[in-house]
Amino acid sequence: MDAPSLMGILTAISIAVSLAIWIPIALKVRVRRTEVYLSGEPQAGYRLGITEVSWSVRRVFEKLYAAILNYVQTGVFNDWFAISLPYLILLLTLLTVVTLVGGGG
Amino acid sequence: MDALALIGRILFTTLVYPGLVFLVVLGLLSQWYRRKLVARLQNRVGPKYVGPVGILQPFADVYKLLFVKEVVTGYYTPARFIMFITTLGIVTLAASTVFLPITPYSIGVDYDVLVFIYLTLYASIAYAIVGFGSTSPYPSFGGIRYTTMMIVFEPAVAISLLAIVRALAPGSLSIHEALSSPRIPGVGNPLHAAVLVAVLLTAGVALSISLLSKAMMKPFDIPEAETEVAGGYLAELSGPTLGLSILLHEVELALYVLVLSNLLIPTPPMLPGLLEVATSLLKYFAVLTVLVVVAYSMGRVRLDQALRTLVKVPLPLSILSLALSFLT
Numbered sequence: 001m002d003a004p005s006l007m008g009i010l011t012a013i014s015i016a017v018s019l020a021i022w023i024p025i026a027l028k029v030r031v032r033r034t035e036v037y038l039s040g041e042p043q044a045g046y047r048l049g050i051t052e053v054s055w056s057v058r059r060v061f062e063k064l065y066a067a068i069l070n071y072v073q074t075g076v077f078n079d080w081f082a083i084s085l086p087y088l089i090l091l092l093t094l095l096t097v098v099t100l101v102g103g104g105g
Numbered sequence: 106m107d108a109l110a111l112i113g114r115i116l117f118t119t120l121v122y123p124g125l126v127f128l129v130v131l132g133l134l135s136q137w138y139r140r141k142l143v144a145r146l147q148n149r150v151g152p153k154y155v156g157p158v159g160i161l162q163p164f165a166d167v168y169k170l171l172f173v174k175e176v177v178t179g180y181y182t183p184a185r186f187i188m189f190i191t192t193l194g195i196v197t198l199a200a201s202t203v204f205l206p207i208t209p210y211s212i213g214v215d216y217d218v219l220v221f222i223y224l225t226l227y228a229s230i231a232y233a234i235v236g237f238g239s240t241s242p243y244p245s246f247g248g249i250r251y252t253t254m255m256i257v258f259e260p261a262v263a264i265s266l267l268a269i270v271r272a273l274a275p276g277s278l279s280i281h282e283a284l285s286s287p288r289i290p291g292v293g294n295p296l297h298a299a300v301l302v303a304v305l306l307t308a309g310v311a312l313s314i315s316l317l318s319k320a321m322m323k324p325f326d327i328p329e330a331e332t333e334v335a336g337g338y339l340a341e342l343s344g345p346t347l348g349l350s351i352l353l354h355e356v357e358l359a360l361y362v363l364v365l366s367n368l369l370i371p372t373p374p375m376l377p378g379l380l381e382v383a384t385s386l387l388k389y390f391a392v393l394t395v396l397v398v399v400a401y402s403m404g405r406v407r408l409d410q411a412l413r414t415l416v417k418v419p420l421p422l423s424i425l426s427l428a429l430s431f432l433t
Binding site for chain 1: 111112115116119120184185188189192193196197200201203212214215216217219220223224227237245248249252253256257259260261263264267271275276278344345416420424427431
């Protein structure tokens with residue numbers, strides 16, 4: 001067996017086992033939702049449906065953007081290169097290792 | 106191999122040994138050991154009341170949280186979604202133990218270290234999603250902080266693992282082979298032995314520092330800082346969600362320290378026999394002790410300091426170790 005097939009089998013088994021564990025817990029657990037605290041203001045105007053996909057997606061990307069803007073960027077022009085450098089290095093090393101070990105190229 | 110037999114082997118290793126049951130027990134025992142050790146360092150008593158010398162305290166904590174009748178959660182937390190994500194993180198970590206040769210049912214193929222890295226990534230992603238999944242600001246900050254560190258420590262972990270496995274099992278890049286039958290150059294070839302020691306040292310330091318940030322241990326416990334972000338990604342969790350998140354953390358730490366300790370001290374190899382398993386666990390607790398003592402001797406750093414440290418130390422060291430591994 002090769003690594004990609006094993007990867008697929010392990011991923012499928014992991015998801016199946018997770019679902020088998022999660023479904024009974026999720027059915028049994030009772031979730032009580034408390035009201036959002038808005039300093040006494042009416043909730044209608046402020047309701048943010050976190051189950052609504054568009055809002056969730058927007059919210060996640062907003063936070064990612066804020067994270068990159070506030071914490072990662074250093075005010076230098078080549079920030080994006082600096083951020084992606086570890087992954088570039090990882091990809092290049094992986095490629096080098098696979099080429100050298102596998103005798104390809 | 107027969108497909109049904111293969112799935113049976115994977116299911117056994119994933120669910121029982123050395124997967125879910127073994128990792129949960131080892132992780133919770135390690136939590137007790139860690140808490141006792143840190144308490145000793147800080148002149149405290151540590152867990153004391155549940156079981157002999159408080160050894161059952163982490164089990165009691167997690168049991169209480171998992172089987173609490175009702176999750177009292179706010180508007181902020183999608184509880185069932187977080188339960189699924191954390192369960193998936195724990196199960197993928199358990200599935201990655203299929204490569205650990207402490208059971209006769211373990212599996213090893215060429216390039217399986219890449220599959221191991223891929224499977225253990227789910228846990229990191231689960232942490233980030235637990236943070237981002239909440240609309241409350243504190244978990245979001247925890248998620249942001251973890252994701253930011255993840256940008257640097259994940260490549261460092263992957264590259265140093267590749268380097269060690271490349272040095273111990275050249276040709277196959279199999280973590281199973283590196284753990285069970287490491288190719289250590291004999292006395293006749295001192296140069297190769299010196300290079301191997303250099304690879305293990307550089308990759309070991311890189312992997313240890315990255316592991317501290319991956320497992321959010323001091324000084325990199327910024328994502329769950331109580332005084333700054335009210336517990337970070339754990340702030341809005343309670344009941345089973347909190348129990349599963351604690352389990353995810355302990356299981357991840359246990360798995361990585363088990364792999365790290367047995368890769369760094371490659372002899373005697375990790376094998377299914379009782380004596381070999383006991384030796385592997387001895388190595389595990391030795392490395393865990395060093396990690397905990399070093400980690401808890403330091404205070405928490407700021408996010409920019411953590412990033413600077415991670416970029417300056419583990420990342421270059423991991424690349425150096427990989428370059429050295431080609432000389433073995």
